[in-house]
Amino acid sequence: MKNLFALIMACILGIFTLAGCGAKIQDVKTQDEQTKQNEIEQNNNTIPEINETMVLELVQQAIQHKIYVQRGGNWSGEAETFDYNGMEYRYFGEDLGTREKLLNYLQETFTREAAEEFIKHYNYIENNGRMAQPNADGGSILQWENAEVTLSQDAGNSKEYIFKVPYGFEDNLQFETISIRVAWVPETGWRVASWTGLFD
Secondary structure, eight states: OOHHHHHHHHHHHEEEEEEEHHHHHHHHHHHHHHHHHHHHHHHHHHHOOHHHHHHHHHHHHHHHHHHHOOOOOOOOOOOOOEETTTTTEEEEEEGGGGGHHHHHHHHTBBHHHHHHHHHTTOOEEEETTTTEESOEEEEEOOOOOGOOOEEEEESSSSSEEEEEEESGGGGGEEEEEEEEEEEETTTTHHHHEESSSOOO
């Protein structure tokens, strides 16, 4: 009888021990899952570094986007024009023909806020569901490909750079100093966020 009682007690203790181990195994598994989740979140929040060379390339891409937009996008033949508030406007090409298409294209190099400011700065309007721009050509004498770039402020996900941009000819070379801020857009990349003189 004593042996039977001892056997029963041993079985009961074994069950509780296994249950406790099961709980510990579950706790370890939960901790592992939480650690992995934290690593994933940390990787998603990691902001890649950007240097002066990369910033200059980004700004040059933004300027190419600016030139393409000022040209009106992809259209051929005679421009469709109309008058609005005493100014002649022309419609954008099909690839930039709606506000959404225009914003999406600009956001390849600009932040959303900067893209909106771009549209406002150049007096682009929507008419009959189509985007239009003043019927005038624009250009710049600044030689951005030869610009010198210096970091002036670093806020982690936002950085400000000073660009020393030459213009003119070798015998009369001059420089324009322009401040440009770039910002990290999650799941997108570094984008031009603000400027002084970039669009002139």
